[in-house]
Amino acid sequence: xxxxxxxxxxxxxxxxxxxxxxxxxxxxxxxxxxxxxxxxxxxxxxxxxxxxxxxxxxxxxxxxxxxxxxxxxxxxxxxxxxxxxxxxxxxxxxxxxxxxxxxxxxxxxxxxxxxxxxxxxxxxxxxxxxxxxxxxxxxxxxxxxxxxxxxxxxxxxxxxxxxxxxxxxxxxxxxxxxxxxxxxxxxxxxxxxxxxxxxxxxxxxxxxxxxxxxxxxxxxxxxxxxxxxxxxxxxxxxxxxxxxxxxxxxxxxxxxxxxxxxxxxxxxxxxxxxxxxxxxxxxxxxxxxxxxxxxxxxxxxxxxxxxxxxxxxxxxxxxxxxxxxxxxxxxxxxxxxxxxxxxxxxxxxxxxxxxxxxxxxxxxxxxxxxxxxxxxxxxxxxxxxxxxxxxxxxxxxxxxxxxxxxxxxxxxxxxxxxxxxxxxxx
Numbered sequence: 001x002x003x004x005x006x007x008x009x010x011x012x013x014x015x016x017x018x019x020x021x022x023x024x025x026x027x028x029x030x031x032x033x034x035x036x037x038x039x040x041x042x043x044x045x046x047x048x049x050x051x052x053x054x055x056x057x058x059x060x061x062x063x064x065x066x067x068x069x070x071x072x073x074x075x076x077x078x079x080x081x082x083x084x085x086x087x088x089x090x091x092x093x094x095x096x097x098x099x100x101x102x103x104x105x106x107x108x109x110x111x112x113x114x115x116x117x118x119x120x121x122x123x124x125x126x127x128x129x130x131x132x133x134x135x136x137x138x139x140x141x142x143x144x145x146x147x148x149x150x151x152x153x154x155x156x157x158x159x160x161x162x163x164x165x166x167x168x169x170x171x172x173x174x175x176x177x178x179x180x181x182x183x184x185x186x187x188x189x190x191x192x193x194x195x196x197x198x199x200x201x202x203x204x205x206x207x208x209x210x211x212x213x214x215x216x217x218x219x220x221x222x223x224x225x226x227x228x229x230x231x232x233x234x235x236x237x238x239x240x241x242x243x244x245x246x247x248x249x250x251x252x253x254x255x256x257x258x259x260x261x262x263x264x265x266x267x268x269x270x271x272x273x274x275x276x277x278x279x280x281x282x283x284x285x286x287x288x289x290x291x292x293x294x295x296x297x298x299x300x301x302x303x304x305x306x307x308x309x310x311x312x313x314x315x316x317x318x319x320x321x322x323x324x325x326x327x328x329x330x331x332x333x334x335x336x337x338x339x340x341x342x343x344x345x346x347x348x349x350x351x352x353x354x355x356x357x358x359x360x361x362x363x364x365x366x367x368x369x370x371x372x373x374x375x376x377x378x379x380x381x382x383x384x385x386x387x388x389x390x391x392x393x394x395x396x397x398x399x400x401x402x403x404x405x406x407x408x409x410x411x412x413x414x415x416x417x418x419x420x421x422x423x424x425x426x
Contacts, residue, residue, distance in 0.1 A: 023118050023176070023178060024117065026042070027040045027109050028108055029084075029107045031080055031081070031084040032081075039070075039071040040069070040070060040105075040122060040170055041069060041071060042067070042068050043067050043068055043069035045069075046069050046167070047066065053164055055096060055097070055164065056095060056096050056099070056164070057096050058095055060217050060218060061194065061195075064218045065171055065195050066171075066172070067169055067170065068172075069167070069168060069170060070168055085103040086105075086106075087102075088103075088104045088174075089123070095125070095193075098127060098164050099125040099169060100126045101125055102126055103124050104121045104123050104124070104173065104174070105121060105124060107119075107121065108120075113181065115179070116179060117181075118179075119176070119177050120172060120175065120177065120191075121173060122171060123171050123193065124169075125169045125170075126166065126169070127167050127168075127169055171191070171194030172194055173191050173192060175190050176191060182205070184205060184207065187200075187201060187202040187203065189201065195217050196217075197216060198215065199212075199213075199214055200213055200214065204229040208227060208229055208230070208231050210226065210227055211224075211226050211227070212224070213225065219240065220237065220239060220240040221239060222238065222239065223236070224236070224237045225237075225254070230248060231253065232248055232251050232253055233246055233254055234248070236254075251292070251294055253292070253297050255297060256297070261420070262300055262302070262419070262420075263418075264421070265416075265421050265423045267304070269414070269425065270302075270304040270414040270416065274306045277308045280306055281307045282306065283306075284304055284305075285304065285305050286302065286303075286304055287305045287413070289303075291417075300417060300418050300419060301415070301416070301417050301418070302423075304413070304415075304416075305412065305413050305414075306411070306413075307410065307411050308410055328343075329342065329343055331382060331391070331399070332349070333354075338351065338352065338354060339352060339353075339354050341380060350370055350371075352368050352369050352370045352373070353371065354368055354382075357381075360383060362383035362392045362396065363383040363384045363386065363390075364383065364385075365381060365382075365383055366382050366383070367379050367381055368382060380394065381393070381394030382394065
């Protein structure tokens, strides 16, 4: 006897272990103008039939859709009248030539204290292909097309090939809502033919959201998140792929940059500093954030990084225009802010500064000024063209390269400590 009981328990766990379902295993509904109460129960028998069906090709229904049935005492729902249910779909709606749609039925479950626990609706589908006169014809057509693909032992005497009983199969469909015993919201979810489909939201008893995301045919779509009861983020995924997960002790939360006044202030300062950089090679990026203020879901410390290129260890020769004609000029780039210029052999190389002055057709404009100059009278203009890896003089002459051009990349970092939307640079 013990062996039999053990076998039953294992079998039940195995079959239902395939199907994700929440809520009750039994629901009630009213009929005959509310004078009678009927019940719907989860069906291990029908679940097994659907899972093993060779006729039903939809793997979603066979593997993921929990099946319910009318309580036996209701004679498979035949006592219900039209006023007891409502029709939401075309009566010819079917799944693989079987599981024909008939109607929707509103149901509920209650706690012992009378408080409503769940409310939702089931769609009733009829197994087999003999419910209406034309359905055997459709079944025969399907059977004639697939007959060679179906095992002979499932083809019945009428040649219709059905292996589902002509009974009522019930699937959760539409929006379902569940409450805790005190009346607070527990979950609000959507089903389509027994499968999770649409927005899915669950809550803890304290009102904190527990889970949120959209499903399509029981598959996670887009962004999904799960929280601890404390409000800290537990897991974040996109299209079913976990992007990050946290222990509750980490006290991680979803952060919205637009709502963080400290970040907005730090970013504005970092962007202003970065705009002064000559020849930046990438956009300013947020490298890290730290020192969270959990109650406000903001941070106090931010690190930004950027990158610039320098034309180091190379020199160029070309023509440039002066007030009295053309002359030869050579330039050697020392750093991103300085360069040496050669104009006259009697003077030699002159040291000076480089300052960025905008972007033009020839390239980024830089102005060279002698280190001892007090005005812009002797300034010399150069254009640095990244796409051509070339330098032009102010007169538009392309300078010839005298050595291998070397471009070095350097990273810059800005760290800010903020409080109440005001930041200081570290």
